[in-house]
Amino acid sequence: MGTMRLVVDGGGRSFPTEVSVDQLPALLSGRENRLWLDISDPGPAEVELLRQQFGFHELTLEEMIKPHERPRCDAHNGYYFVVVYAAESSEEEFRPRELNLFWGANYLVTIHRRPAAVLALLEEARRRWEQHEGRETYGVACLAYTLLEGLVDGYFAVEDRLRERIERIEESVFKGVEGAAADIFRLRKELLQVPRLLAPTSHVLEEVLRREGAIPAGLRPYFADVQDHALHVLAEMDTYRDLLSAALDVQVFYAFNRLGIVMRRLTAITVIIMVPNLVASIYGMNFDYLFPPSVWKYGFVVVVGFLLCMVAWGFIHSRLMRWL
Numbered sequence: 001m002g003t004m005r006l007v008v009d010g011g012g013r014s015f016p017t018e019v020s021v022d023q024l025p026a027l028l029s030g031r032e033n034r035l036w037l038d039i040s041d042p043g044p045a046e047v048e049l050l051r052q053q054f055g056f057h058e059l060t061l062e063e064m065i066k067p068h069e070r071p072r073c074d075a076h077n078g079y080y081f082v083v084v085y086a087a088e089s090s091e092e093e094f095r096p097r098e099l100n101l102f103w104g105a106n107y108l109v110t111i112h113r114r115p116a117a118v119l120a121l122l123e124e125a126r127r128r129w130e131q132h133e134g135r136e137t138y139g140v141a142c143l144a145y146t147l148l149e150g151l152v153d154g155y156f157a158v159e160d161r162l163r164e165r166i167e168r169i170e171e172s173v174f175k176g177v178e179g180a181a182a183d184i185f186r187l188r189k190e191l192l193q194v195p196r197l198l199a200p201t202s203h204v205l206e207e208v209l210r211r212e213g214a215i216p217a218g219l220r221p222y223f224a225d226v227q228d229h230a231l232h233v234l235a236e237m238d239t240y241r242d243l244l245s246a247a248l249d250v251q252v253f254y255a256f257n258r259l260g261i262v263m264r265r266l267t268a269i270t271v272i273i274m275v276p277n278l279v280a281s282i283y284g285m286n287f288d289y290l291f292p293p294s295v296w297k298y299g300f301v302v303v304v305g306f307l308l309c310m311v312a313w314g315f316i317h318s319r320l321m322r323w324l
Helices: 021-029 044-054 058-065 116-131 140-175 180-210 217-283 299-320
Strands: 003-010 013-019 033-040 072-076 079-089 094-104 107-112
Touching: 003 021, 013 021, 013 116, 021 033, 021 044, 033 140, 044 058, 044 094, 044 107, 058 079, 072 180, 079 116, 079 140, 079 180, 094 116, 094 140, 094 180, 107 116, 107 140, 116 140, 140 180, 140 217, 180 217, 217 299
Parallel strands: 033 107
Antiparallel strands: 003 013, 003 033, 072 079, 079 094, 094 107
């Protein structure tokens, strides 16, 4: 069972007012009224209301119920059906939240499944709409503008968080922290999501701007500015992907560099113990005649001294070669 809120402006009202949904048929017939119907978690009753009161196409009603539709703008007889995604981002994850719009001459219907990001977006859009100087002049288009403006502004917050995460990853890479490569790949996957959702939103704005009469002339610069902001975020996402690619290259270089250091140290250890191991193995063969003879009273001292000299030479040689 969904919930509905109906806000009406115009018709002699000086300020947008929330009224009962039961008044929708009467208010919808008055062209001077500007209506905003917000539906959370639509069920069969809400779908039937949209079918009866607004006459929306069956395909759009079917697509409205399905989650994860791609962002787009479809023009129908007297209204637009728009699918966009609000940005919800935590410190470690980006989560897109779907929002469907039915945009007509004197109404805007918003449909969602009550995620926190969308609820915050709708509250901010209402606040901006109520304070916008062109609310009475531009009608519902002004409400659509404040909604899309707030949606794109939400991606700036995502951009800031992504930049902070990239800076932390770069710091981890330079410090040689384990797991930095996994963080890079995880963030690159999220970066691919943002353009996939925001780029079609920019195309939605372009489509609305392209159609004559869809937007009042006075609002067209505002919609163009929102589109420019969307393109700016997309350009920044490209920059961040390049930064992550560079960070991954540095991570790989550091990994090979650390491997080289380990190999040099192993080589140094091998050089140091190679001669003592050779001499010890020869004396372990139990030959009758050795040099110096094993029965010689100074033999042990001479061999140990020789081995110590070889260990010292191996250590000095490794230090000179910067293997240790």
